[in-house]
Amino acid sequence: xxxxxxxxxxxxxxxxxxxxxxxxxxxxxxxxxxxxxxxxxxxxxxxxxxxxxxxxxxxxxxxxxxxxxxxxxxxxxxxxxxxxxxxxxxxxxxxxxxxxxxxxxxxxxxxxxxx
Amino acid sequence: xxxxxxxxxxxxxxxxxxxxxxxxxxxxxxxxxxxxxxxxxxxxxxxxxxxxxxxxxxxxxxxxxxxxxxxxxxxxxxxxxxxxxxxxxxxxxxxxxxxxxxxxxxxxxxxxxxx
DNA sequence: ATGTTTGTTTTCGATTCGCGAACTTTCTTT
DNA sequence: AAAGAAAGTTCGCGAATCGAAAACAAACAT
Numbered sequence: 001x002x003x004x005x006x007x008x009x010x011x012x013x014x015x016x017x018x019x020x021x022x023x024x025x026x027x028x029x030x031x032x033x034x035x036x037x038x039x040x041x042x043x044x045x046x047x048x049x050x051x052x053x054x055x056x057x058x059x060x061x062x063x064x065x066x067x068x069x070x071x072x073x074x075x076x077x078x079x080x081x082x083x084x085x086x087x088x089x090x091x092x093x094x095x096x097x098x099x100x101x102x103x104x105x106x107x108x109x110x111x112x113x114x115x
Numbered sequence: 116x117x118x119x120x121x122x123x124x125x126x127x128x129x130x131x132x133x134x135x136x137x138x139x140x141x142x143x144x145x146x147x148x149x150x151x152x153x154x155x156x157x158x159x160x161x162x163x164x165x166x167x168x169x170x171x172x173x174x175x176x177x178x179x180x181x182x183x184x185x186x187x188x189x190x191x192x193x194x195x196x197x198x199x200x201x202x203x204x205x206x207x208x209x210x211x212x213x214x215x216x217x218x219x220x221x222x223x224x225x226x227x228x229x230x
Numbered sequence: 231a232t233g234t235t236t237g238t239t240t241t242c243g244a245t246t247c248g249c250g251a252a253c254t255t256t257c258t259t260t
Numbered sequence: 261a262a263a264g265a266a267a268g269t270t271c272g273c274g275a276a277t278c279g280a281a282a283a284c285a286a287a288c289a290t
Contacts, residue, residue: 011192015236026280031238038278039157041246046175054193056171060161063196070185072200085187085217094220098213102200105212130267141249146269153247156277 001036002059008052009034023047072099119174120149123167138162187214 009019020030023044032038033048040048049056057063075083076095083090124134135145138159147153148163155163164171172178190196191210198205205213 008193016238017236027237028239028281029279032279035238037239041278042154042157042160042175045157046177049177052193053189056175056177058193060157060171062161062164062171069197069199069204072198072205075198082184083187084184085214088221089184090187090217094217097220098216099200101216102205102209102213105209106203131269132267142268143250143270144248147248150269152270156247 002033002039002048003036003061004059005034005048008054012052019051022051116151117148117154117163117174118151118176120163123169124149127167134166137166 009016012019014022016030016034017027020027023030024047025044033040033044045056045059049059055063072095076092076099083095124131127134129137131145131149132142135142138145139162140159148155148159160171160174164174170178185196187210190198191207191214198210
């Protein structure tokens with residue numbers, strides 16, 4: 001049961017036909033996947049993940065909380081992953097600036113609520 | 116073609132029979148997977164990943180591509196992963212602020228350099 | 231209202247799968 | 261070295277699953 005297929009497709013504003021075309025399969029075949037009527041073979045699963053540029057585990061709802069949530073501070077300290085924007089990686093300064101920015105903004109919102 | 120099955124099994128010092136037993140399938144079935152003679156259905160793929168406590172993407176040799184570099188725009192759209200700060204996940208507004216903030220700052224730096 | 235796009239469901243030929251069984255190879259024991 | 265056991269490979273076939281056309285329904289547009 002690939003529950004995420006619908007939301008992924010809607011995010012792109014694609015019809016089933018268009019999605020099926022992009023995957024090179026018939027729309028009834030794709031409809032079968034999205035409805036859960038049948039499961040795609042692994043090859044098709046991989047092509048779907050590629051199409052949306054997501055992991056297969058995400059498609060299968062297997063993303064664990066630990067993997068799913070990335071702490072910005074940890075990203076800043078241990079550079080095991082890289083955030084990028086407009087095809088340009090974020091450097092340390094940009095990241096720490098944003099952390100400060102967001103902290104201030106959160107504090108601000110909190111203060112406003114308390115008024 | 117699940118190239119990692121052999122090394123995973125050898126790491127555990129399991130025979131094909133023992134692996135098949137743990138998966139609840141026949142050894143010839145498992146042998147088919149490991150040799151690449153046939154692909155497992157998705158359900159079996161998930162059970163293999165669970166057995167070895169790894170991701171499906173790792174089984175499919177798709178680890179690096181998707182995990183190393185995280186595009187902020189994709190994070191905003193796909194919501195596959197969540198950034199968090201001070202144990203509080205970034206909501207869409209904060210993330211889009213992040214993006215706008217960084218873009219503005221980059222443009223600013225660019226302008227300064229040109230002076 | 232009519233035609234068109236979109237989504238759903240059914241049907242069936244074709245493909246793929248699971249597994250028993252037979253076989254080969256490797257390891258163990260004597 | 262021979263015999264037996266365990267491990268791994270391959271084949272064949274009934275069963276299960278798949279892909280896609282087609283018919284249908286629903287929503288949208290002209």
